[in-house]
Amino acid sequence: MVAGKLFHVRNSTGFRLDACGILVMDEADRMLEDGFADELGEIIKSCPKGRQTMLFSATMTDNVDQLVRMSLNNPVRLFVDPSNQAASRLIQEFVRIRQTRESDRAAVLLALCRKTFKEKVVVFFRSNAAAHQMKILFGLMGLSAAELQGNLTQEQRLEALERFRDNEVNYLLATNLAARGLNIKGIETVINYNMPTQFAHYLHRVGRTARAGHDGRSVTLVDESDRKMLKMAIKSSAGAQVKNRVVNHEVVQRYKQKVESLGRQIKEFLAEEKQGRAIRNAEMQLKKSENMLHHGAEIYKQRQTTGNEDHKSKFGAKEDKTDEKPEEKRGKYDGMSRQKRRRMQVMEEDDAEKDGRSQKMAARAVKKSSQPARLTQMRAPKAGGKGKKGGTTV
CATH class of the missing domain: 3.40.50.300 (P-loop containing nucleotide triphosphate hydrolases)
Incomplete structure (x- = not known):
C-alpha cells in the first residue's frame, strides 16, 4: 500500500x-x-x-x-494497554513438552481441540508447511478447519477468513500472517503450536483474543528451549492469570497412535497435491505454447512496439543539465590512509623507474640492430706459411 x-x-x-x-x-x-x-x-x-x-x-x-x-509535533500519546504487556483479561496457559516427548506435540494439540477448545480457535504455526499438514490431519480427524498461510493465493486467504468469521469452520490454522492486522471478532482461544522466537510476535498472537474488554485464553506448547520466552510471558501478565495446563498422558498416547496411523494417508495426500500442481503447471505451459503458435506474430508485434516506446522513454532526448553543477571527480588516493597513500606512491615511482630503464634498454637494442655490420680485417697467409700483406677476407 x-x-x-x-x-x-x-x-x-x-x-x-x-x-x-x-x-x-x-x-x-x-x-x-x-x-x-x-x-x-x-x-x-x-x-x-x-x-x-x-x-x-x-x-x-x-x-x-x-x-x-x-x-508529529508535540503528539498526544494514547495507550490501550501498557507497552509490552498482554491484555489484563487474558488467561495465559502453558503446556510443557518434555525433551523426550517432542513427538507428542501434534497429539497434544488434537487432545486440546477435541476435548476442551471446540469453537473460535486460532492455532499458530511457525511454517506454512506445518500449518498445511495440520489442516490435512484435522480434516482426517473430523475437525472443521481452514488455513491461512503464505503459500495460498489472496482469494484463498479471503475465503478462509470468511469461513472462519461466518462460523463455517471452528479452527483457523495460521502462521504469523494472521498475527496482526486482522480484526476478527469473537476469538475465544489462541493456541501456539510453538513458542515464537520473538516476544513481540507472542504478544501479537495472544492479542487476537481478549480484545475490547472481552475475556480470552491463550495456550502455548513450550519445551526446554523456551524458558527465556516463558519468563518474559509470565512477567508481561501484569497480574492476569497464568496457569500450567496438564494434558492426560493416556489421552495423549491414544491420539498419538491415531496420528501415526494416519501418517501414510497424509503422505499420499501431499503427493497427490504435488502431482496436481505439476499437472496445472504443465497445462499452463501448454496453453502458453498454444497462444504463441496461434498469436505469436501479434504478441511479438505488441512487444516490439512496447519495447520501442520504452527505449524512447529511457534513451530519448537527453535532459538539459546545464544548470547542474559538474560532478567532482574522485581522486585516485581519496579515502586512503596517509600510510597507504605513501606506500602506493612509492610503488608507482618504482614501477615508473623500471619502465624507464626497460625503455632505454629497448631503444639501445633497436639502435644497435639498425647499424650495418662491421668488416673484420684479417691477414692472408703467405706462401710457405707466411701470408701477403694487403689481402682482405670477409
Whole structure:
C-alpha cells in the first residue's frame, strides 16, 4: 500500500498530497519492519506541514519512536494497554513438552481441540508447511478447519477468513500472517503450536483474543528451549492469570497412535497435491505454447512496439543539465590512509623507474640492430706459411 501511494506521488501528474489534511499511518511498526522507512519519509515530506497526523502501532520500538519524532509535533500519546504487556483479561496457559516427548506435540494439540477448545480457535504455526499438514490431519480427524498461510493465493486467504468469521469452520490454522492486522471478532482461544522466537510476535498472537474488554485464553506448547520466552510471558501478565495446563498422558498416547496411523494417508495426500500442481503447471505451459503458435506474430508485434516506446522513454532526448553543477571527480588516493597513500606512491615511482630503464634498454637494442655490420680485417697467409700483406677476407 505504501509503495502504491509513493508510485502515484512520483509518477502521476494529477495525484498530489498538497491538499492532504489528515495523514493516517496504521501498523507503523509492521511497515518499518518490512523496509518502508524511506517511502514513509518521502510521503511525509510530500504532505503539508499544517496537516493532522495519526500514527497507530501495536508496539513502540526505537524505529517507531524515530518516525514519531519525524512526523508529529508535540503528539498526544494514547495507550490501550501498557507497552509490552498482554491484555489484563487474558488467561495465559502453558503446556510443557518434555525433551523426550517432542513427538507428542501434534497429539497434544488434537487432545486440546477435541476435548476442551471446540469453537473460535486460532492455532499458530511457525511454517506454512506445518500449518498445511495440520489442516490435512484435522480434516482426517473430523475437525472443521481452514488455513491461512503464505503459500495460498489472496482469494484463498479471503475465503478462509470468511469461513472462519461466518462460523463455517471452528479452527483457523495460521502462521504469523494472521498475527496482526486482522480484526476478527469473537476469538475465544489462541493456541501456539510453538513458542515464537520473538516476544513481540507472542504478544501479537495472544492479542487476537481478549480484545475490547472481552475475556480470552491463550495456550502455548513450550519445551526446554523456551524458558527465556516463558519468563518474559509470565512477567508481561501484569497480574492476569497464568496457569500450567496438564494434558492426560493416556489421552495423549491414544491420539498419538491415531496420528501415526494416519501418517501414510497424509503422505499420499501431499503427493497427490504435488502431482496436481505439476499437472496445472504443465497445462499452463501448454496453453502458453498454444497462444504463441496461434498469436505469436501479434504478441511479438505488441512487444516490439512496447519495447520501442520504452527505449524512447529511457534513451530519448537527453535532459538539459546545464544548470547542474559538474560532478567532482574522485581522486585516485581519496579515502586512503596517509600510510597507504605513501606506500602506493612509492610503488608507482618504482614501477615508473623500471619502465624507464626497460625503455632505454629497448631503444639501445633497436639502435644497435639498425647499424650495418662491421668488416673484420684479417691477414692472408703467405706462401710457405707466411701470408701477403694487403689481402682482405670477409
